[in-house]
Amino acid sequence: MSVRVSAMSVLPPVRRDRVIAQLPQYFRKEAAFHTKEDFNNKVKTACQEQRTGTVGFKISKVIVVGDLAVGKTCLINRFCKDAFDKNYKATIGVDFEMERFEVLGVPFSLQLWDTAGQERFKCIASTYYRGAQVVIIAFDVNDIASLGHVRQWLEDALKENDPTGVQLFLIGTKKDLSSPAQYSQIEQDALKLAQEIKAEYWAVSSLTGENVKEFFFRVASLAFETNVLAELEKSGSRQIGGVVRINSTSNNLHASSKKKQPNCCAFQDNQGHRQVKSKLQTENKEKDLKDFCGQSRRRDAGVSTS
Numbered sequence: 280m281s282v283r284v285s286a287m288s289v290l291p292p293v294r295r296d297r298v299i300a301q302l303p304q305y306f307r308k309e310a311a312f313h314t315k316e317d318f319n320n321k322v323k324t325a326c327q328e329q330r331t332g333t334v335g336f337k338i339s340k341v342i343v344v345g346d347l348a349v350g351k352t353c354l355i356n357r358f359c360k361d362a363f364d365k366n367y368k369a370t371i372g373v374d375f376e377m378e379r380f381e382v383l384g385v386p387f388s389l390q391l392w393d394t395a396g397q398e399r400f401k402c403i404a405s406t407y408y409r410g411a412q413v414v415i416i417a418f419d420v421n422d423i424a425s426l427g428h429v430r431q432w433l434e435d436a437l438k439e440n441d442p443t444g445v446q447l448f449l450i451g452t453k454k455d456l457s458s459p460a461q462y463s464q465i466e467q468d469a470l471k472l473a474q475e476i477k478a479e480y481w482a483v484s485s486l487t488g489e490n491v492k493e494f495f496f497r498v499a500s501l502a503f504e505t506n507v508l509a510e511l512e513k514s515g516s517r518q519i520g521g522v523v524r525i526n527s528t529s530n531n532l533h534a535s536s537k538k539k540q541p542n543c544c545a546f547q548d549n550q551g552h553r554q555v556k557s558k559l560q561t562e563n564k565e566k567d568l569k570d571f572c573g574q575s576r577r578r579d580a581g582v583s584t585s
């Protein structure tokens with residue numbers, strides 16, 4: 280039985296609206312990961328011939344960072360639950376969502392980590408940054424200061440990750456709140472910054488849903504493409520007598536080699552409860568992830584204030 284058949288027999292089928300058959304296009308040519316119209320030919324052939332190795336089993340970690348209240352949680356909720364909450368509830372620590380896709384016929388999962396933007400909760404959130412394949416830095420297109428803080432968020436995220444192995448996205452949020460003239464002004468600055476930090480740029484509205492699905496489809500597709508290419512490169516050098524050895528992913532290797540002890544961090548929530556986030560909680564979270572059985576679900580790593 281092939282690797283792909285056994286993966287599919289364990290998990291329920293992917294939702295029909297998570298099937299990606301074509302490469303979703305970039306948002307702005309000036310700041311795109313690449314501008315090709317279709318998936319890489321080697322990737323397409325490998326998928327057709329079911330030579331994608333471990334990719335069908337992989338869960339790529341995506342972290343979403345950025346200033347408080349820029350709309351990170353709303354962005355993830357719009358995509359994963361097609362929901363929008365106009366009331367602000369600060370994320371304390373982290374939350375995560377699992378999203379399963381099928382790209383070119385191969386199952387592929389993203390683990391979307393929604394992190395806290397509030398300074399006092401950053402020490403918790405940053406312990407979850409490591410092992411990310413994709414870093415999404417969000418800013419509010421109506422708040423130039425949030426764009427100004429992007430480099431700091433990038434620096435923090437890259438401290439925990441291998442900078443060469445990370446795919447970077449810069450995303451402007453709350454597009455519905457800005458006039459076309461205001462938007463095009465901030466877009467100039469955002470595009471310039473995206474080029475400098477080598478990020479792909481997008482602008483979305485979680486309220487209206489504009490570009491949200493397109494954005495995450497693009498993230499999933501580019502992460503998938505990168506993983507298949509890496510797998511092909513590895514299997515090319517590893518194939519002995521037609522047998523392909525399947526080892527840990529490079530991401531996992533990186534994560535384990537950098538296994539840091541997250542600092543213990545105490546804080547008080549709005550109700551005055553003292554919360555302690557510790558390594559134990561990190562480990563529980565990671566165990567939860569291992570138990571992932573294919574259903575999208577949400578687990579709070581902290582409590583939410585209202």
Ligand SMILES: Nc1nc2c(ncn2[C@@H]2O[C@H](COP(=O)(O)OP(=O)(O)OP(=O)(O)O)[C@@H](O)[C@H]2O)c(=O)[nH]1
Pocket residue numbers: 345346347348349350351352353354364365366367368369370371394395396397452453454455456483484485486487
């Ligand atoms: N009009 C509009 N409001 C939005 C949009 N996205 C988020 N908001 C509002 O902005 C506020 C903050 O949104 P959140 O998603 O909670 O922000 P966050 O970045 O997760 O904040 P932290 O968890 O504190 O880091 C909420 O009141 C949302 O309703 C959007 O696309 N349009």
Ligand SMILES: [Mg+2]
Pocket residue numbers: 351352353368369370393394395396
């Ligand atoms: Mg949040």
